[in-house]
Amino acid sequence: MGDTLLDVEDLHVEFRTRAGVVRAVDGLSLSVGAGEVLGVVGESGSGKSVSMYSVMGLVRDPNATIRGVARFEGQDLLTLSDDRMRAIRGRRIAMIFQDPMTALTPVYTVGWQIVEQLRAHTSMTKREARSRAVELLGEVGIPEPARRVDNYPHEFSGGMRQRAMIAMALACEPTLLIADEPTTALDVTTQAQILDLMRRLMAQHGSSVILITHDMGVISEMADRVVVMYAGRAVEEGPRRDLLRQAQHPYTWGLLGAVPRMDGRRRRLVTIPGSSVSPLDMPPGCAFAPRCAFRMPVCDSRPELEGPPGHRSACWIPMEDRPARRAEATEGAAGGTEGFAASAGAGGAS
Ligand SMILES: Nc1ncnc2c1ncn2[C@@H]1O[C@H](COP(=O)(O)OP(=O)(O)OP(=O)(O)O)[C@@H](O)[C@H]1O
Numbered sequence: 324m325g326d327t328l329l330d331v332e333d334l335h336v337e338f339r340t341r342a343g344v345v346r347a348v349d350g351l352s353l354s355v356g357a358g359e360v361l362g363v364v365g366e367s368g369s370g371k372s373v374s375m376y377s378v379m380g381l382v383r384d385p386n387a388t389i390r391g392v393a394r395f396e397g398q399d400l401l402t403l404s405d406d407r408m409r410a411i412r413g414r415r416i417a418m419i420f421q422d423p424m425t426a427l428t429p430v431y432t433v434g435w436q437i438v439e440q441l442r443a444h445t446s447m448t449k450r451e452a453r454s455r456a457v458e459l460l461g462e463v464g465i466p467e468p469a470r471r472v473d474n475y476p477h478e479f480s481g482g483m484r485q486r487a488m489i490a491m492a493l494a495c496e497p498t499l500l501i502a503d504e505p506t507t508a509l510d511v512t513t514q515a516q517i518l519d520l521m522r523r524l525m526a527q528h529g530s531s532v533i534l535i536t537h538d539m540g541v542i543s544e545m546a547d548r549v550v551v552m553y554a555g556r557a558v559e560e561g562p563r564r565d566l567l568r569q570a571q572h573p574y575t576w577g578l579l580g581a582v583p584r585m586d587g588r589r590r591r592l593v594t595i596p597g598s599s600v601s602p603l604d605m606p607p608g609c610a611f612a613p614r615c616a617f618r619m620p621v622c623d624s625r626p627e628l629e630g631p632p633g634h635r636s637a638c639w640i641p642m643e644d645r646p647a648r649r650a651e652a653t654e655g656a657a658g659g660t661e662g663f664a665a666s667a668g669a670g671g672a673s
Pocket residue numbers: 338340345346347365366367368369370371372373374384421602
């Protein structure tokens with residue numbers, strides 16, 4: 324792996340609400356190397372989107388407090404002025420949002436929006452930008468792009484809107500692409516095309532990708548490294564292969580073990596028993612402890628990410644006991660971790 328492109332350190336994001344303080348992100352650290360695909364998994368509400376919005380300077384809520392460091396190409400994004408952040412956003416770092424309408428404005432045509440994006444960040448003429456917009460729409464699989472370029476977002480289907488947003492994100496060939504559930508609304512064929520497109524972007528420009536997904540199939544096809552998030556923190560982090568074959572954290576065991584085995588590669592994370600902690604009432608210790616089958620008294624204090632360099636986890640179970648606990652946790656599960664190990668071994672095949 325090359326140099327570190329983005330280095331997020333001890334990120335905290337809190338929202339003051341009427342019900343109390345919501346700790347959406349609670350000490351998250353992660354890094355992405357040049358040309359690397361970092362997969363981010365974790366259940367709904369674990370802070371995946373909010374952490375990436377914060378890094379992009381897109382948390383607009385006046386009740387939000389953001390602390391920490393997000394170093395990108397030598398500068399801390401969290402301290403940049405709006406102007407400087409705007410210059411980076413779109414050009415150096417682009418985001419594919421979970422909800423396409425976050426990126427698309429209803430009052431302008433799709434083409435206009437892509438053209439603006441290109442013109443703001445490159446020296447293209449209007450005509451060049453327009454023909455590039457048509458080309459991009461074609462690349463993401465919009466039929467008749469030369470005609471569709473003049474449509475408004477509401478004239479697109481949900482899946483087409485998502486593809487249009489992806490075209491917009493890829494327009495300026497960003498150094499870092501943050502993709503938040505980029506393919507969930509798409510059918511399997513389009514999904515494969517989009518993942519392919521992202522791969523091509525990386526290959527051509529050496530771009531890095533942060534890929535947020537619930538789909539372990541996508542992780543096993545795309546990710547070089549994986550971060551597992553729980554309650555606003557990273558609970559495990561490691562190379563894809565190690566993480567799928569030798570997961571170290573009870574929450575990850577739950578994620579991997581609870582997935583029914585299927586023949587295809589589309590395996591989705593399912594909910595594991597018990598409910599997540601409330602971000603209004605975060606326990607001081609391990610946030611997973613209330614749901615953990617291996618809870619011990621020590622879990623009342625917070626475990627740090629530890630372990631061999633490269634594959635770390637935040638858990639009090641002694642390292643030497645992990646294999647036995649893992650076997651116990653995944654035993655009898657419909658799939659076990661074997662199915663993932665198989666796809667992890669297949670590595671990057673498309
Ligand atoms: N503006 C806000 N005010 C208060 N709470 C917020 C705000 N934005 C997000 N949250 C809370 O922050 C937590 C993390 O939300 P986030 O959207 O990052 O989850 P996520 O991991 O992306 O989930 P999903 O998989 O469903 O997209 C949630 O509990 C959410 O309700």
